[in-house]
Amino acid sequence: MQPSTASLPLMLKQLRLATIKEYWEELAEKAVTNHWHPEQYLHELCSLELSAREDKRLQRYVKEATLPTGKRIEAFDFNAISGVTMQHTEQLLQNTTWVKQGGNLLLFGASGLGKTHFASGIAFRLVESGIRVKFVAATTLVQQLQAAKNELKLTDALIKLDKFSVLIIDDLGYVKKTEQESSVLFELIAHRYERHSLIITSNQGFEDWDSLFDDTAMAVAAIDRLVHHATILQFRGESFRKKAANKQQES
Known part of the structure; x- marks a missing residue:
């Protein structure tokens, strides 16, 4: 030197x-x-x-992002289910305008069809393209928001989540139907409406969302906001876990 x-x-x-x-x-x-x-x-x-x-x-x-380990879209078996294709998936990943516009991705279907794997795979690719993502179980998220509300800090908690362009809420169908949980879930959906994206997985279709929300009017309002700018995918097929169990029994 x-x-x-x-x-x-x-x-x-x-x-x-x-x-x-x-x-x-x-x-x-x-x-x-x-x-x-x-x-x-x-x-x-x-x-x-x-x-x-x-x-x-x-x-x-x-x-x-706290994504599940190993759940990449490249490892997803598109041939094992119907309702979602590799071509449509690549379109979502190559054109991420839906994220910039606060669009949502809603994944419905019975348990064991790979909804969580699919959502995680989408998230990994979004992260690789520079988009901030957060993955959280629906029950955990609702409990955290409810605790924040009890401390009069719900607005702060919602704003804190704004740093994530995409928030993945996994297994929404397992949220308990109580006034407190319904309220914070609706406030989250309303807060992110047309601002930031949600990816939601649920084993319950919209027709059964009266089991998630204590008030039917609140359920309708939440659904209206979610579907306004949304891609909705319905997973159909036989449970991957059931297939694995059957194969293990046969061997």
Whole structure:
């Protein structure tokens, strides 16, 4: 290191250019050897820094999403069910305008048809494209929001979730029908309406949502908001878990 550049690592540290700080000397030697122009050397340094920051951002988004392990869309068996196709799925993933517009993705079907796997697979791909996602079980989310409401902090809790462009609510059908839980669930749906996206999995169709909401008018209002900008997929077929159990018995 030349005397004139002795303070460079400190300046790079203060500028929070950690990757450039790590590689500038190594890349400088390469630049001299290959007779790079100064502009090319600067370009390579900036590319390394941006790439490293993108990797860290992706790791952070994946961690905060709390997605189920291994549930990638590439491993989803589209041939085992009807109601959803690879082509339609790729359209949702390649054109994410629906996320920017606060559109919803609603997945219905009996238990064991892969709704959670599908939602998680969609989420992984959205995260990889730079979209912040959060996955949470419906019962857990409702309990958290109910606790926040009891502490007069429900608005704060809803605003905190706004940092996630997509909120996945898994197994909505298991939410208990009580006035308190119905209320916070409706407030969440109303708060995100036309602002941020929801992906919901449920083993109960809309016709049975009177079992989720204590008030029928509230159920209708919630459904109206959800379907206004929504893609609705109905999963049909035989339970993957049932198939696995039958195969195990046969063996």
